[in-house]
C-alpha cells in the first residue's frame with residue numbers, strides 16, 4: 001500500500017492541504033480571522049461536506065434528492081444529545097458514529113423502494129422523509145421539541161472540522177474514481193446500457209445515496225457541536241435547497257466545484273449579512289444570473305487535478 | 321454440437337402487437353448465427369428478450385453453461401450479463417461522459433474483485449485490481465483497433481469506431497455469447513470487411529458464440545453459418561446461407577424487396 005500512497009500526486013496534495021491548514025490556523029491565532037469570520041469559516045466547512053456529499057448523489061449518480069437536511073438533522077441531534085450526556089471528544093466520536101448508523105438505516109429505508117424505479121421518485125420520497133424527521137424532532141422529548149436543544153458542548157475544534165472536510169472530499173473523490181463510482185456515472189449516462197454491462201443499478205444508486213447520507217450526518221454532528229444550539233427550524237426544506245444551490249452553482253458532478261461554490265457563496269452570504277433587507281434579493285439575483293449565463297455552474301464538470309497540472313508544467317518545460 | 325441457448329415458444333406482445341411470436345430456436349456453442357428480417361420484424365425485440373431488457377410474455381429461454389441448464393427469461397439484465405450474455409445496441413449507447421478507455425473499464429465490472437470499502441480506503445486490493453482492469457481494457461481496445469484513441473471522449477469517435485467500441489465494451493464483460501445488433505450499420509464497405517475479420521477473430525480467440533442482426537446481406541452471407549429469418553414477429557425460415565438464399569418465403573418477404 002505504501003508504494004501507491006507515496007506518489008508524487010499524493011505528496012503534492014498533502015502539501016497543499018497542510019499549507020491551507022497552517023495558513024488558516026495562523027490567521028485564527030493572530031486574530032486576523034476574528035470570531036465573526038471564524039463562524040463563517042466553520043459554516044463554509046460544514047457546507048463543503050454537505051455539498052460534496054449531495055453532489056455524489058445528484059451530480060455523479062443523477063438521483064435527485066431533496067432531503068439532505070434530514071440526514072444533517074439526524075447527525076446534529078444524535079451528536080447533540082449524546083455529547084450533552086458525555087461532554088468529551090469520546091462522546092462526540094460516539095455521537096458521530098451513532099448518527100452514521102441511524103442515517104444509514106434511514107437512507108436505506110427511503111432509497112431501496114424508490115431507487116428501484118426509474119424516474120424522480122426519490123425526490124418526492126426524500127422531501128417527505130426530511131419533513132417527517134423534522135416533525136419527529138419537533139415533537140420528541142429527548143430533542144426538546146420546538147424549543148430546541150441548548151447547552152451542547154462545543155467540541156468541534158478547528159483541526160477536527162478541517163480533518164472531517166478533508167476526509168469527506170477524499171471519500172467522494174475516491175468513490176468517483178473506482179468501480180462503484182464509475183458504475184454510478186454510467187447509470188447517470190445511460191441506465192439501460194449500464195445494466196447491460198452487468199451493473200446492478202439499484203445497488204449502486206443506493207450505495208451512493210447511503211454514503212451521501214452518512215456524510216451529511218457527519219456535517220450535522222460537527223455543526224451541532226460548534227454552534228451548540230439546535231432547533232428544528234434549521235433543518236427545513238430551505239436547508240436542503242441551500243445545499244442543492246451550492247452543488248448546482250458550482251457544477252454538477254465536480255467535487256472541486258462544490259468546494260469552490262461553498263466558499264464563494266459562504267463569503268457572499270457573510271457580506272450580505274449587513275444588508276438584511278436586500279440580502280435575499282441580491283443572493284437570488286446572483287443565482288438567477290448564474291443560471292442564465294452559465295447554467296453548467298462555475299466549473300461545469302471540470303475537476304482540479306494535480307496530475308494534469310504536473311503534465312502541463314512538464315510539457316511547458318520540454319517546449320522551452 | 322452442443323446447444324448453448326435454447327429458446328422455446330418465446331413471445332412478446334406490446335398491447336395488441338405481437339412483436340415476437342412463438343419463436344423456437346437452438347443456438348450451438350461456437351456458432352456464428354445471423355438474424356435477418358425486414359424493418360420492424362422484431363429482431364431487436366428478440367435481443368431485448370434474451371438480454372433481459374424486456375420480460376417475455378410467454379416462453380422459455382434456457383442457457384447451458386458447464387453442462388447446467390438455467391432458465392434466464394425475465395431475469396434482470398445485469399444478472400443475464402453476469403451469466404455470460406453480452407450485447408451491443410442498434411442505436412449506439414456509449415457512456416457519453418466517459419472516454420473510450422473508461423467505457424471499456426466500466427464493463428469489466430463483474431470481475432473487478434473489490435468492493436466499496438476497498439474503493440474508499442484505497443487498499444492494496446484496489447490498486448492491484450485497477451491495474452489489472454486498465455491492462456485488460458487496453459487489450460480489448462487493441463483487439464478492435466482503438467487503443468490509440470483510448471483517451472478520447474467515446475462520443476467524439478466516428479460512427480464506425482463507435483460501433484467497434486461497443487463490441488470491445490461487450491467483450492469486456494467476459495461473455496460466452498455475444499449479441500451484435502446491426503454492427504455494420506453506417507460502415508463503408510472497407511470497414512464492413514474489417515468487421516467481418518474482427519468477428520471471426522474474436523469468436524476464435526475468446527471461444528465465443530456470436531448472434532448478429534444485420535441488414536448487410538453480403539456480411540451475413542459470408543460470415544454466418546446459420547441464419548434465422550423473422551417476419552412480423554414470426555420465424556419464417558432457418559438454415560445455411562445457401563438454403564436461405566433459395567428459400568421462396570424469404571425471397572418473397574425480404575430479399576425480394578432488395579433485389
Ligand SMILES: Nc1ncnc2c1ncn2[C@@H]1O[C@H](COP(=O)(O)OP(=O)(O)OP(=O)(O)O)[C@@H](O)[C@H]1O
Pocket residue numbers: 334337339357358359360361362363364365366410
Ligand atoms: N417498447 C415498445 N413498445 C411498443 N412497441 C414496440 C416496442 N419496441 C418495439 N416495438 C414494436 O415492435 C415491432 C418490432 O420492433 P423491433 O425494433 O424489434 O424491429 P427490428 O426487427 O429490430 O427492426 P429494425 O430492422 O428496424 O431495427 C415494431 O413494430 C416496433 O414498433
Ligand SMILES: [Mg+2]
Pocket residue numbers: 363364365410
Ligand atoms: Mg432493430
